[in-house]
Structures are given as C-alpha cells and as structure tokens.
Amino acid sequence: MTPALLAITCLLAITLGYSGLCAVSPFGACRKCRGFGYAVRTNRRGRLKRGRACRRCRATGRRIRTGRWLYNRWARTYRAGTAPGAGGTR
Numbered sequence: 001m002t003p004a005l006l007a008i009t010c011l012l013a014i015t016l017g018y019s020g021l022c023a024v025s026p027f028g029a030c031r032k033c034r035g036f037g038y039a040v041r042t043n044r045r046g047r048l049k050r051g052r053a054c055r056r057c058r059a060t061g062r063r064i065r066t067g068r069w070l071y072n073r074w075a076r077t078y079r080a081g082t083a084p085g086a087g088g089t090r
Contacts, residue, residue: 022067030057037061 001009029035037059039051053059064072 018067022065022071026065026068027062028065030054030061030063032056033061035061 030037033039033054033056036054037057038053041049041051043049054061057063
C-alpha cells in the first residue's frame with residue numbers, strides 16, 4: 001500500500017470514528033471544570049470544597065462537541081435555505 005493511500009485511509013477512519021462519536025454522544029465533559037460543573041477548591045485543612053459555578057458550561061459539566069456543533073450549524077443553514085417561501089425559484 002502506498003503512503004498516500006495509507007494516509008487517506010487513516011484520515012477517513014478517524015473522520016468516520018469521530019462522526020460516529022458525535023452522533024452517539026453529542027456532549028462531552030467540560031474542559032474547564034472537568035465535568036464537575038463547578039471549580040473544586042480546598043479549604044485550609046486540605047479538604048475539597050465546592051467553588052463557584054463554571055461559566056463555560058453553565059454549571060452542567062457538559063459541553064457540545066466541535067463536530068456536533070458544526071453539524072448543527074450546517075443543518076440549521078440547510079433548513080433555512082430550503083424552507084418553503086425562502087425566496088428561491090423552483
């Protein structure tokens with residue numbers, strides 16, 4: 001197998017795998033709070049204590065994956081462009 005064909009095959013496998021992951025699980029753990037939904041702090045004794053709510057995920061601990069975000073944008077644009085009465089000719 002040539003190196004170019006091998007590279008194309010690997011990229012196709014990675015793309016299809018990530019597309020499948022976005023379809024099955026569109027949300028992932030928030031990278032800022034690591035899925036907790038809030039910042040974890042320690043008190044003076046060293047015990048873990050709940051901190052402020054995470055602003056990035058709005059205290060849910062979940063975020064939408066980049067691939068799913070792009071798909072949602074594409075689908076919204078497609079629906080808006082092909083809606084009846086959108087001004088296009090038939």
